[in-house]
Amino acid sequence: MININTKIKLNNDVKIPIIGLGTYQIKNGKECEDAVIWALENGYKHIDTATIYGNESSIGNAIKKSRVQRDEIFITTKLWNSDHNDPQRALDKSLKNLRSSYIDLYLIHWPVEKVRNETWKILGKLMKEGKCKAIGVSNFTIKHLNEILKSTNVVPVINQVEFSPYLYQKDLLEFCNSRNIYLEAYSPLTKGRKLVDKKLVEIARNYRKTPAQVLIRWCLQHNVIVIPKSSKKDRIKENINVFDFNISKEHMELLDNLNEDYRTSWDPTDIV
Ligand SMILES: NC(=O)c1ccc[n+]([C@@H]2O[C@H](COP(=O)([O-])OP(=O)(O)OC[C@H]3O[C@@H](n4cnc5c(N)ncnc54)[C@H](OP(=O)(O)O)[C@@H]3O)[C@@H](O)[C@H]2O)c1
Structure with a gap:
């Protein structure tokens, strides 16, 4: 049984909270400061950012202002x-x-052609120096x-990709599971765009949960x-309130079948 404090042990033994x-x-x-403070107040212990988001400094400030110790918080950039x-x-x-x-x-944000494998080696060195505890990739396809697995013996701990019932990347999930990634x-909420989908709304009603909560629980x-991202206090709270129900096998299958390869972000499929 998972709960708000559940962490997953990654392939290098670093532990990551299952929701951020x-x-x-x-x-x-x-x-950004408010959002991070509300998140920490509501039990989040994991914040996802990126250099390109331009908000790392507010995240740093919010953590300093909060009562939560740095080593209790998991930060990805x-x-x-x-x-x-x-x-x-x-x-x-x-x-x-x-x-x-x-x-x-x-994380390597995007599988940039030609340079990504060399970069991966450098990240391995930075990890050895202690500047980061774990390294991984984002938007990587099986290819x-x-x-990367052929070029090194440092296996990425994580592949961060777009994933929702509407983009159920089953083959990629199975591949990653088989390699301990x-x-x-x-974008587990499809950036909010599918939250009105009738089939999803119907399933959510069964559990007296919101469509957003069902999408998050489906991932878990x-x-x-x-x-999940939100900058609103009530939604930040809502999105972590997903540990008091269990989606049935039948409803999981219905959700799996919503797949339509629907992307809200960039598509790395054709990146050579
Ligand atoms: N590695 C990558 O290339 C990559 C790409 C995209 C995203 N990401 C990461 O993944 C995170 C999540 O993805 P995302 O931001 O693209 O989209 P998302 O989490 O799927 O959806 C966020 C959108 O849904 C709304 N929302 C949040 N909670 C809601 C709720 N309970 N009810 C109704 N609407 C709700 C938000 O609006 P409000 O803020 O107004 O609540 C926002 O418009 C990002 O923030 C980022 O950290 C990574």
């Missing part, structure tokens, strides 16, 4: 595409912004993962780490 706050498009400054020429400089900048001496999880679901029941 996504922060894409949360504005640096008061909006990501190396941006234009920073592959100097990952160490990029990571140092993120550390400064986040006001921390380490990042819990550092990209196979390539955890899948992490971004697939053993996928999930990072």
Whole structure:
């Protein structure tokens, strides 16, 4: 049985909370500080950001202001595409912004052609130096993962990809499971766009839960780490209130069948 404090042990023994706050498009400054503080007040112990989101410094400030200790919080940030020429400089900048001496999880944000495998080796060195506790990738397809696995013996701990019933990437999930790479679901709420889908609304009614809560729970029941984003206090609270119900096998299957390869973000399929 999972609960609000459940953590997953990654392939290098680092533990990650199964749910975190996504922060894409949360504005640096008061909006982001408030969101992170509300999240911490409501039991979140995991914050997902990226250099390109431009809000690392507010996340650092919010954590300093909160009563939660840094080592109780799991922070993910990501190396941006234009920073592959100097990952160490990029990571140092993120550390400064986040006001921390380490990042819990550092991800390659996108499988940038030609350079990604070399970058991966450099991230391995930065991890050995203690600047990050774990390294992983984002938006990698099976092809990209196979390539990286061949080039090194450091297996990514996580592949963060878009994942929801409307983009049920079953083959990728099975591949990652078989290689001990955890899948992490971004845009699990389809950026809010499918929350009015009748079939989803109907299922949610059975559990007296909201469509958003059902989408988050669906990820968790697939053993996928999930990072819903909201900048609103009530929704931040709502989105972590997903541990008092269990979606039945029948409803899980109905949700699985909503797949229509629906993406809200970028598609890495054709990246060579
Ligand atoms: N690695 C990557 O390439 C990548 C790409 C995209 C996202 N991500 C990460 O994944 C996180 C989540 O993905 P996302 O931000 O794209 O989208 P999302 O979490 O699927 O959806 C966020 C949207 O849903 C709304 N929302 C949140 N909770 C709701 C609720 N309970 N009821 C109704 N609406 C609700 C939010 O509005 P309000 O804020 O107004 O509540 C926002 O518009 C990001 O924030 C980011 O950290 C990573």
